[in-house]
Each structure stands twice: as structure tokens, then as C-alpha cells.
Amino acid sequence: MIWEGLLARLSPEVSRSVLRASVAALLLAALIVLGSRNLAHFDAALVGYTFATLFATFAITYRYSMWLQRPPTALYWRRGWQVFFSRDRMLRNLGAWIKRLVGVFALNNFIFRRSRPRWAAHWLIMWGCLAAVAITFPLVFGWIHFETPPGDFERYTVFVFGFPTFAFRIGSVLGMVIFHGLVWSSFLVIAGVMIAMRRRMRDRGAEAVQQFGEDFLPLILLFAVSITGLMLTASYTWMKGYAYDFLAILHAGCVIFTLLWLPFGKFFHIFQRPAQLGVAFYKDAGLSGEQAICAHCDRPFASKMHVEDLIRVEQDLGYSYQMPDHPAGHYQRICPRCRRVGMALAQGRLWQIGRGREPTERPGLVDVAAYIDVPLATAEPTP
């Protein structure tokens, strides 16, 4: 009852988002109970991580839902799926999707074209984080656990959601790779952070626009998580567990803070960025569809679907670029080049009026008749 009353007081967008966020957090909680076999394989020492993840899930879903309800995002979201699943393009889209997934997401080719150090930094951080997430979350949630087969202390069997999968020898190369997965991830992240930090400290362009919370804090957090994680490994491997308890708390603090920060700062782009794929399919459909012709210069300048969608978005946002007295009907149907020229023409006409002259269609043209004292009637029109 209290819950319902509270939701009723909020705006429809907020209450929808709260509802979706709650469902997502509850779903994850249920999956944790289910995957850890009723918490049988859940490590109580990691409960802090679990609650931070549940909070992050709630907040990320809330922000994502609010973001999706903004008029331009809502339209792209809807159109992106429509275009992707359209019958005549679906097969082609599937092929393009795989290609884009590899090029854009796995390889970050668009960042590579921007700058090599930037690409190296992003690629290293991204893969380091993805690997760390893929290892950490299933372990924390109890979705993965290891057991020694009866009578064989040299091997481990990997259980996923409580089901046995494969086994490996503890001292094998595979064993070392698996058990040190987070170490390899840390190496990738630290290298990436160093490259990114170097750019932020030396690039005058970046210096002008960067902010601590938006640009430095995420790098500091990633570095802190990685380095404290490595300290834990160093402590139990070479230092007989020296200061292990303190380091474990320090590491947990860094990870939990990062999880709590996920929905608020730069990290949120991880969840926004896949929209790039939807946009690519929308553009593909626009290119092969009808083109918008500029109402002023009669040249094609964009897809008609895009222009008409944008008119709707602008109206939803409260803009009124309608031109009831012009054949175009809406300013959006004028191409960007004509808009740029329009500014100068408007200023030119103003100066003609300011100088006491009659405004002409092309104020910049040398108006010979205005300078030579010839009656208009004798002037011949240019063929």
C-alpha cells in the first residue's frame, strides 16, 4: 500500500523507471538464490559485493529507463528495433550485426581511427574490465564454484549454476590461467589507465574540458581496484599473507565504490553505447529509402524518414520550427547548407534596409542598377 501510494505521487516516467529497476534488482536477487543453489555455494564474505551489485543494477536500470523515455532516445529505440526486424532486411541486418559487433565492439575500430593511444587505452581497459566482470560476478553470486572430485585432490571440477562442467589439473597451465584470471585483467586495465592518464595530463585540448568526476575519477577507481587486487595476490603468494585482511577490506572498498559509481558517471556509457548499433541500422534503412529534398535548393540532404522523425522529436521537445507561410512548412526541411546561407542573406537584407535600399533576394550580389542611375523600365532582365 505504501509502495503504491509512493508510486502514485511520482511522475509516470519516474514510477515506470522505479518499477523496472525494482524488477531488474529482484530478478538478479532471484538468480543469485537459484544459481547458488539456495545460497549453498554463496560466500557470505562477499555479501558486500552482492549488495553493491544489486544497488548498481537498480540504479543502472532506473537511469537507463529514464534515458529511454527522452523523446529522441525513445524514437531511436523504437525505430532501431523496427528497422532491424523488418522482414525485407532481417537477414542482411543479421550479417551486418555480426560484422559490427566484431568491428565496433570487439576491436573498437572507430576509436582506432580517432587516435592510436586512445584506442590502446580503451581497448585494454575494456577487455580487462570485461574479463574481470566475467570472472568476478559469477563467483560472487555463487553461480560458479569449484569442487575436488572424490579421491582426487589434484583436480578441480567447475560447477556452473550447480551443474558440473569440465575439470582441470590444479597445477596445469589452464589452472594457472583460470586462477590468475583477475591478475591478467589487472595488467590490461593498469596499462590502459596509464595510457589514458598520460593523455589527460599532457593533452591541452583534453585539459580544457576534462572534469575530475567525469574523467579522472573513473581512471583512479579502475587503477585502485586493479592495484589492490594485485596486492592481495602478492600478499598470499610471496609475503605469507602479510596484511591480507587489511588489503581485502581495502580492495572490497574500492570495488564497492566503483559498483556504486557505475550508474552515475562515465561508466554509464557502457550501457548506452550499444545504441550505436541501432543507429547504424536506422542509417542503413535511411540510405536505401526515400531522400528528403531541401525545400530551398532542391537537393537531397538526408533520409526522409530521419527528417520527418526529427520534426516529431522537436515538437515533443517543445520547439516550434514550423513555417506556416513557407512552402517547406517546417524549418527541418531546409538543408544545413541553406540554413548557413540563410543567416548571411538575412543579415544582408538587414543592411540593405539599414542603408535605405530595397531588400533583394541575393543581397550580396552587386546590384548594378542601384549604382547606375538608369530607370528600372529600361533595364533588361538577365536571360
Added chain:
Amino acid sequence: MSVPSNLNFYIDPSRCIGCQACVQACTECETHKGHSMIHLETVDRAHSTQTIPVVCMHCDSPTCAEVCPADAIKRTPDGVVQSARKPRCIACNNCVLACPFGVPKMQVEFDLMMKCDMCYDRSSVGLKPMCASVCPSQALFFGTHEELEAARPQSAPIDRFKFGEQTITTKVKMMAPRRAYPEHLDVTAALDPLPPPRTLSLGVLNGAR
């Protein structure tokens, strides 16, 4: 860092001589190194030498930012509308098509929108944007209101522009004649067809082979 409040950017397309100095200088800016953000347009190349330098007008309510589905375009407290944030921009082209002044540029190879940011690395420490620092005719002028008044007694800056039924107020100002100072500059009215200009055929080429 922010642009000092006593410094303003004034544009006067009627003074532009089309020298392209601004286009070249723009590429030197640190915030968009190697990429010119200026559009230098011609009105009617076959009949006129008129050129128009177009920089971002930095709207108070930037349409480009509002229509951005990824929240990638931000306006700093000093009124400068920044280029799209690289981690967020999804290269949808909404801003390019929606900007009433036709300013943003889509860098297709980078999947990134870039636009004039008033050379923020310079203007935020009180220096002139690159284009204004090299413009020989001062079609692009960055300075104080007093400097401008002293240099251009017949002009007055205007920062309200009308596009159809929408009025947009900007940080960058355009020079208008004092004698015909309007409440706003009606840009779409300039797109309305007018009677053809009075022209003379001087017959210089008549009979030429």
C-alpha cells in the same frame, strides 16, 4: 576554467572576404586538432564573391543537445556548447540535421560529431579563438563590447534569431545595422522568394565568338 564574461564573440558575414584563414587556423585548435570546424560558404558562386564564415552560435537552449539521444552534447556554465562527448556520441546525425544554424559536422570515419567549441582551450583562458585571431577583416571578432562599439559605431550586436515560429537566443552575436536594428533576425524570412533583383545587361559580350 571558463570564458571570461566580459569577452564575447561577434560575427559579421558581410565583412568576410573569403580568405580561408579562419578555416586553416581552426585546425590548429587543441580541442579539435587537425579538423576545421568552420563552414566557409558561398552564396551564389557563379554570380557573387560573397562568402560566409559559420561558427557555432552557442544557443542558450541548444537544439542539438536537446535532440541528442545519447546526452552527448553539454553546455558549460559559461554558455559554450561543447563538442559531443566521445564516449557517448553514437553518430546518429540528429544534431547535424537539427541545428538551426547548420553548424555540427559528422566525422563519419570516427563515428563522432564534432563542432565549433569556441576553441575552448584558448577562450577559457581569455585568448581569442583561432579563427578570430587570424581574421583580417574582423568578420569574426572576439573581444569586449567596448572594443566593438569603438570599432563599429554603425553596428550593434544582435543575439536573437527567428526560424519559423521559433526564436533562439545565442551567446555569439551577429552585427546588425543600428539604423534598422530589429527585435530579432528573421532567418527564414530571408529564404522567402523576393522579386528578382534589378539587373542591367551591359552588352559587353554581345556578338562575342
